Amino acid sequence: MSDEHRPGEEASDVSDSAASDGGTPPGRFSRLKLLKAGAVGIAGASAGGILAGPATAKTKPAPPPALLFLTKWEFDYVTAMAETIWPTDDLGPGAKVAGVGHYIDRQLAGGWGQGHRFYLNGPFLTPADSGHGWQIPMAPADVYRAFLPGFDTYVRRTYAKPYPELDATTQTAAMNDLRTGAASIPLGGSTAFSSADFFSLFRQNVLEGMLADPSYGGNQDMVGWKWVGFPGDPMRRGDVYYEYVFSSKPYPYEHKPLPMKPARGGS
């Protein structure tokens, strides 16, 4: 099971690495010192997500963040489906613990979900062949909102209960129906957006929710990064990758990830 996050742990990790570095290797640019100075000034904890605030040994766990787009029904559905993709089990935390439901909620409420970078002008034609990608007049938020009830209808008809109430094995079967297109859920014409397309979109969002920086609401306590062994923001410990990248020396912080700093630089 992953390390408990304790206050002050990050600061000591960074100052250890700063202290252990013997100095600037020959030929390296002097910016190394600037980066280390920045990294030592830790500004706040990472766990709990942006809305929940830092968790400390003394306070109660923060209340879950408000939903910004999904309804409670949709949130429960999405969380249950996300758990099928990346389950919470004896091996480790999964989508529910990591906050994937909140991640997806915030993404759907935000620019991407609302289609701000999608070209949604008509005419909308049925593609003659494969390879044309997204061809429906809907943004991802619309797709989720339209698709979930359709999927729910399919699941109730096929498996007698709504998805969140099914056991894990049956949920897996229902998810596979989605993935293979066996669950025929109408959304536009059959080539315009199939259940398999929704599965791809959803699985992608779950991966993001498990592995994006925790400030987006998922990957809480960096459980996703700890699971695969990704150290997070490489520069939080200063410029040290150089010492490892060309050798077989293991990187000691591989399973001790650090997220991005809260405040960005800029010009």
Next chain:
Amino acid sequence: MALKKVDVVIVGVGWVGGIIASELTRAGLHVVGLERGRLRGRGTADFQDDHDELRYAIRNELFQNTANETWTLRHNLGEAALPIRQLGSFLPGTGLGGAGVHWNGQTWRFHPRDFTAYTSTVDRYGKSAIPAGMQIQDWGVTYDELEPYYDKFEYMAGIAGKAGNIKGQIIQGGNVFEGPRSREYPVRAQQTTELGALFQKAAQQLGYHPFPGPSANLPVQYKNPDGITRGQCTYCGFCERFGCEVGAKADPTTTVIPVALKTGRFEIRGYSNAYAIKNDGKHGQSVLYFDAAGKIQEQPADIIVMAAYVFNNVRTLLMSKLGQPYDPATGQGVVGRNYCYQTGGGGASGWFTGRRFKRYMGSGALQTAIDDFNADNFDHSGLGFIGGGSITSGSTGARPIQSLTTPPGTAPFGRDWKVAIQKYYASVISVGFQGESPAYQTHALDLDPNYRDQYGNPLVRITFDWEANERKMIAFAGTKTLEIMKAINPDIISGGPGSLPAHYDTSTYQSTHNTGGAPMGADPGTSVVNSYLQMWDVPNVFVVGACNFPQNAGFNPTGTVGALAYRAAEGILKFHKSGAGLV
């Protein structure tokens, strides 16, 4: 009312615009650069905390916003073109520095044969080797003529590499197939990572000729001929799609643009979206553009340079009715002809059980390559296709959301998949193939009849698909990458004859190596510009970039784009004195 006339107006301030501006302003000319995107937020200081895979690599922050302007795609002339409604297959840049801010930094020279692809192929294999409908052309310039400009770009950018051929002398350890260089690279080659070393050893065992991939990410501090010093790479693994926070990645905003600005003769206007060149058919008079308020402005100039990437270079010419538009049905005309891409596929993957690599460390061009199966470096007799590609393997950075490659047969989700990604995230090795993309009569760029951009102007329509030649090339490439993977000998291997899908797919990223549409050449009947990238019909208009490639080679294009930009700058200065056609 028109603005005050200047010597030169350049549309687009990326690598091409930046290089040309630096050369022209240094020579005393006054230049205005029109950049459609933002100017601020694009520098080293702005990328201090940009190790955010979601924001930059997935939500595409630094790239063109397709909501405002996109392209349509049809696979053939019989199909209705549909819009590319979200970024996928390719990721064009926007804003100051363009794609030069977020590229990987893989910097190559094309082979001598690439510049005479048509003549060389016919000489060696006969005309029948070129399938019906394929339209490869010679460039109208040779590798030897372009060599000094390649050198100039490499020294400005600080390309790190090992020469394989200096003035005809072959040097083992470099690319022994490359064209002759006048001198060594300006910066020593990148070292090799564990993953790169596995590939290198396997390639050597098989009798191939591995060498370090040439890198625009500095392995050591470097001061270029312009006096600009940049620091070395941190190997943070957040290279392609991200800006470089330490300036190690060669970027127009850290190299050529500051040089131009320092002269005091370069004015850059952001949020300036050019759409047409006002002209009388023989002479370009001014550039029309939408300013930040959406109002149309007119910028007159003695010389006009299009440096706005493939699509908008061609679109602007078509909107301006400059040059003869190309008709893919007949093969007549020039503006829009020979659109090409990059043929990717036929790679092999391997998984080690119980051996971990630091895949999340790396740099955009940190890889080992072999050139043995590129261009015409191998005998194609009996293979049924022409062309080839570069084969590479290395450590370009493996950010978790996009790098969870699991062995074949792994469940697509659930507990077993969860176990597999933990087991294998750190243990993948891949060998990739990047192939040539030949030109075809029916592949082209033109103006879409149905779909418009945010200003009401027509989108560019792309007609493109994979043809039999590329399919056979990729099948062959797969057998070679598999052979190498077997020599690497990981515990699990996935590979074999490579395949391309039934139709070119715009939704999944493949490459941002779009080329052609304004090809260069010696024959005005089949090219838009001459060997100085000057329009045949309109001598004060220069059209520069990957749009000039008559077909795409088996290497990343930026090195060649940089060389062409320096060549164009020289041509512009000559024209500025002579006022005449240069060829």
Next chain:
Amino acid sequence: MNDDELEVAEEEAVEPELGPDDLEHYTGEWVAMREGRVVAHHPGEEELRADPRVQEGDDIFPVGEPPSGFYLINV
């Protein structure tokens, strides 16, 4: 919406048809093509090459699944 309007909407919903030589029909298989026509197709390369309808000079290649997921090769 009255019945007439519904009828029109249904007619317009006809999907475009792919020609018989469109590679889409052969996704996941090997094909042999000659002059734009598919002359034979089989699940495997060897079987295809052994097919008597396949002549020397035919274009022989596999047709892959549409790419899904993320690119593996950073170029």
